[in-house]
Amino acid sequence: GQNIDQPTEMTATEGAIVQINCTYQTSGFNGLFWYQQHAGEAPTFLSYNVLDGLEEKGRFSSFLSRSKGYSYLLLKELQMKDSASYLCAVSPFGGATNKLIFGTGTLLAVQP
Amino acid sequence: GAVVSQHPSWVICKSGTSVKIECRSLDFQATTMFWYRQFPKQSLMLMATSNEGSKATYEQGVEKDKFLINHASLTLSTLTVTSAHPEDSSFYICSADRGAGNTIYFGEGSWLTVV
Numbered sequence: 348g349q350n351i352d353q354p355t356e357m358t359a360t361e362g363a364i365v366q367i368n369c370t371y372q373t374s375g376f377n378g379l380f381w382y383q384q385h386a387g388e389a390p391t392f393l394s395y396n397v398l399d400g401l402e403e404k405g406r407f408s409s410f411l412s413r414s415k416g417y418s419y420l421l422l423k424e425l426q427m428k429d430s431a432s433y434l435c436a437v438s439p440f441g442g443a444t445n446k447l448i449f450g451t452g453t454l455l456a457v458q459p
Numbered sequence: 460g461a462v463v464s465q466h467p468s469w470v471i472c473k474s475g476t477s478v479k480i481e482c483r484s485l486d487f488q489a490t491t492m493f494w495y496r497q498f499p500k501q502s503l504m505l506m507a508t509s510n511e512g513s514k515a516t517y518e519q520g521v522e523k524d525k526f527l528i529n530h531a532s533l534t535l536s537t538l539t540v541t542s543a544h545p546e547d548s549s550f551y552i553c554s555a556d557r558g559a560g561n562t563i564y565f566g567e568g569s570w571l572t573v574v
Binding site for chain 2: 380390
């Protein structure tokens with residue numbers, strides 16, 4: 348089966364750093380994605396990891412450890428507009444390319 | 460601009476009727492598209508993989524006769540919710556694969572309300 352876990356909710360302060368964790372157990376692995384989703388809107392792509400290590404893109408970084416089935420999304424210099432749901436998604440091996448299985452999502456609230 | 464477009468953005472239909480949602484790739488050909496459903500405050504749930512020129516592949520628990528998927532061309536997939544009921548009210552999102560790696564594009568999503 349496929350299982351992807353994230354914390355349900357997190358709260359952080361404007362200007363701070365927050366780390367959102369994701370653990371996964373899937374039938375295979377073909378890459379891990381992080382998306383941001385504001386209420387009522389479609390997901391917006393943030394990052395993609397297929398090899399172990401850290402990928403940095405501006406205020407957002409994503410880390411992957413395939414041996415541990417673990418990833419995190421790091422958000423720096425938090426802004427109020429970062430309040431959103433953050434979705435971890437895995438593309439399992441063996442299915443159609445980029446068939447994504449989504450985690451439960453983490454609702455992040457950024458407070459002044 | 461958007462590379463995957465969904466239509467309609469929102470639709471209200473009466474219980475028992477059918478409603479069709481379109482997903483178009485605007486400037487690339489997509490042999491594979493995916494349909495997701497999202498209930499309020501929940502994550503995206505994969506419903507089915509839409510394959511151009513062949514039958515869709517449905518995830519476990521998704522009724523293929525209720526959620527009809529047609530992928531007749533390389534730029535268009537449609538999802539038809541047949542005999543809709545209030546519990547089918549949800550946010551439906553499609554995605555299209557432009558190629559290998561991180562080239563997945565999501566449509567804007569379609570809100571369906573069944574009354």
